[in-house]
Amino acid sequence: MLRLHRPRSRIVSRRSHMVRRRxxxxxxxxSRSSHADAEPNAxxxxxxxxxxxxLTPEPDGSQPLADSLPSLSExxxxxxxxxxxxxxxxxxxxxxxxxxxxxxxxxxxxxxxYVTNIQAGARYxxxxxxxxxxxxxxxxxxxxxxxxxxxxxxxxxxxxxxDRYPPRMVVAMWGLTEAAAMATDLAEFxxxxxxxxxxxxxxxxxxxxxxxxxxxxxxxLQGRGFRPLEILIAALVSVISVSYLGELMIAPAxxxxxxxxxxxxxxxxxxxxxxCISLVGATVMPHAIYLHxxxxxDRAPLRNDAERARxxxxxxxxxxxxxxxxGLVNMAMVVMAASFHGSHxxxxxxxxxxxxxxxxxxxxxxxxxxxxxxxxxxxxSLVATxxxxxxxxxxxxxxxxxxxxxxxxxxxxxxxxxxxxxxxQSLIWSQVVLSFVLPLPMATLVLIARxxxxxxxxxxxxxxxxxxxVMVGFVALLNATLLLQTAGVLPS
Numbered sequence: 001m002l003r004l005h006r007p008r009s010r011i012v013s014r015r016s017h018m019v020r021r022r023x024x025x026x027x028x029x030x031s032r033s034s035h036a037d038a039e040p041n042a043x044x045x046x047x048x049x050x051x052x053x054x055l056t057p058e059p060d061g062s063q064p065l066a067d068s069l070p071s072l073s074e075x076x077x078x079x080x081x082x083x084x085x086x087x088x089x090x091x092x093x094x095x096x097x098x099x100x101x102x103x104x105x106x107x108x109x110x111x112x113x114y115v116t117n118i119q120a121g122a123r124y125x126x127x128x129x130x131x132x133x134x135x136x137x138x139x140x141x142x143x144x145x146x147x148x149x150x151x152x153x154x155x156x157x158x159x160x161x162x163d164r165y166p167p168r169m170v171v172a173m174w175g176l177t178e179a180a181a182m183a184t185d186l187a188e189f190x191x192x193x194x195x196x197x198x199x200x201x202x203x204x205x206x207x208x209x210x211x212x213x214x215x216x217x218x219x220x221l222q223g224r225g226f227r228p229l230e231i232l233i234a235a236l237v238s239v240i241s242v243s244y245l246g247e248l249m250i251a252p253a254x255x256x257x258x259x260x261x262x263x264x265x266x267x268x269x270x271x272x273x274x275x276c277i278s279l280v281g282a283t284v285m286p287h288a289i290y291l292h293x294x295x296x297x298d299r300a301p302l303r304n305d306a307e308r309a310r311x312x313x314x315x316x317x318x319x320x321x322x323x324x325x326x327g328l329v330n331m332a333m334v335v336m337a338a339s340f341h342g343s344h345x346x347x348x349x350x351x352x353x354x355x356x357x358x359x360x361x362x363x364x365x366x367x368x369x370x371x372x373x374x375x376x377x378x379x380x381s382l383v384a385t386x387x388x389x390x391x392x393x394x395x396x397x398x399x400x401x402x403x404x405x406x407x408x409x410x411x412x413x414x415x416x417x418x419x420x421x422x423x424x425q426s427l428i429w430s431q432v433v434l435s436f437v438l439p440l441p442m443a444t445l446v447l448i449a450r451x452x453x454x455x456x457x458x459x460x461x462x463x464x465x466x467x468x469x470v471m472v473g474f475v476a477l478l479n480a481t482l483l484l485q486t487a488g489v490l491p492s
Contacts, residue, residue, distance in 0.1 A: 071227075081300055100315070103233050106380050107184075107384075110380035114373060116275065117334045123268075125338045127261055128261075128272065130265045130266070134474075136327035138280075139323055141468065145445055145449055148315065153297070156294035156394050157394070157445060158174075158393075160454065162396075162397075174392070178391065185381065188381045189215075189410055191350065192211050194373070195370050199374060204423075211378075212410050215381045232382075241329055243368045246364075246368050247332060273482055282431040285438075286441045287387035290387060290394065308458070
C-alpha cells in the first residue's frame with residue numbers, strides 16, 4: 001500500500017510563514033506598529049519544549065507544527081478583517097472590535113481619580129459633580145479623535161508630531177509628556193500600593209515593593225500579543241465598575257441633588273479651583289490620548305475608506321460605552337465620598353476613606369473599596385507603562401526594555417514616599433501637573449486632525465474644531481486661574 005507524504009518543501013514553507021506571523025504578534029505594545037522588546041529567550045524555549053512534549057506525531061512520523069496553531073491575537077485580527085469586510089456578524093465580531101477604548105478608559109479610573117473624587121465629595125458634597133461630568137465629556141471627544149487619527153493614518157500622535165515639528169520642539173514635547181507620565185505613575189503606583197498595604201496589613205513601602213513585582217509579572221503578558229493584555233485590563237475595569245455599583249447600593253444618596261449638581265455649575269469657594277483642576281487632570285489624561293492613537297493605528301488591515309469609516313463608527317461607539325462607564329464610576333466615587341460631608345468632611349485620603357467607610361457603611365463597603373483600588377492601581381500602571389513606550393518610540397524613536405522603563409517610573413514614587421511626603425497631597429498635585437501638560441496633546445491633536453494632507457476626507461470639520469478649541473481653552477483657563485491664585489492676584 002502506498003503512503004502519501006507531505007512534501008518537505010511545503011512543511012518548511014509553512015513553518016517559516018507561521019514563524020513570521022508569530023514574531024509579528026509578539027510586539028510588546030498593544031499595537032502591532034510599536035517596536036519594543038521581544039519575548040525573552042527563556043520563555044520561547046519553554047514554549048518549544050512544551051509544544052514538543054504535548055503534540056502527537058503525524059502519521060508519517062514527522063513532528064507536527066506547533067507554530068501552525070494561531071495565537072489569540074492572530075485569531076482576533078482575522079475576525080476583525082472578516083467583520084470589516086462584511087463576512088462576519090454577531091457578538092464575536094463585536095468582541096473582536098472591542099479593546100482600545102476599554103484599555104484607555106483605565107486612565108480615567110486610576111487611583112488619582114480616587115483621591116480627587118474623595119476630596120471633592122468629602123469637602124463639598126455633590127457641588128463639583130458638574131466638573132466630573134464636563135471633564136468626562138472632554139475626554140470622550142479627544143479619545144474619539146485620537147482613535148480616528150490612528151485608524152485613518154496608520155500612525156500615532158507622537159509619530160506624526162515628530163514628522164510635523166522641528167527637532168527641538170519635538171524633544172521639548174517629549175520631555176513634558178514624560179514628566180506627565182511620571183506624575184501619572186506616582187498616583188497609580190502609590191495608590192495601588194496603599195490598597196495592597198491596607199488589604200494585607202503591611203507597611204506602605206512593603207506594599208509598593210509588592211505592587212512593583214505584580215506589575216512586572218503582568219507586563220510579561222505583552223509577549224503573548226495584544227489580546228491577552230486587553231482581556232486582563234477589561235477584567236480589572238469590570239472589577240472597578242462592579243465594586244462602585246455595589247458601593248452605590250450601600251451608600252445613601254440624594255439623587256435629586258446629584259442630578260442638579262451634575263448639570264448646574266457652582267464653585268463653593270475660591271480654594272475649590274485647585275480641586276477642579278485636579279479633577280480635570282485626573283480625568284483627561286495626556287498619555288491616554290497618545291496611547292489610543294497607537295492602539296488603533298494597526299489593529300487590523302484596512303483596505304479602503306469604506307472599511308476605515310466602518311472602523312471609525314465602531315470606535316466611536318466603543319469610546320462612548322467605555323467612557324460613559326468610567327464617568328459613572330467617577331461620579332459614584334464622589335457620591336460615595338459625599339457620605340463623609342458634614343460630620344466627616346475632613347476625610348480626604350485613601351486610608352482615611354477606608355477606615356471611615358467601615359463604621360459608616362459596613363465592613364463590606366471597606367473591602368469593596370480596597371479591591372477596586374487595587375484593581376485600579378494594577379490596571380492603570382500596566383497601561384501607563386505601555387503608553388510610556390509609545391510616547392518614547394513615537395517622539396524620539398528610542399527603545400528601552402519595558403522592565404527598565406517600569407523601574408525608572410517607579411523610582412520617583414519611592415523617593416517621594418521615602419522622604420516622608422504626604423501621600424494625599426502628593427497625589428493631588430500630581431494630577432495638577434497633568435492638567436498643566438494636558439493642553440499640549442489636545443492642541444496638537446486638533447491641529448493634525450484638521451490637516452487634509454494627513455486626514456484626507458476624514459479631516460476634522462471647522463465646527464467640530466471650534467468646539468475642540470473651546471475645550472482646550474477651558475482647561476487652559478483653569479490652569480491660568482490657579483497660577484493667578486498662587487501669585488496672589490486672585491483670592492485663593
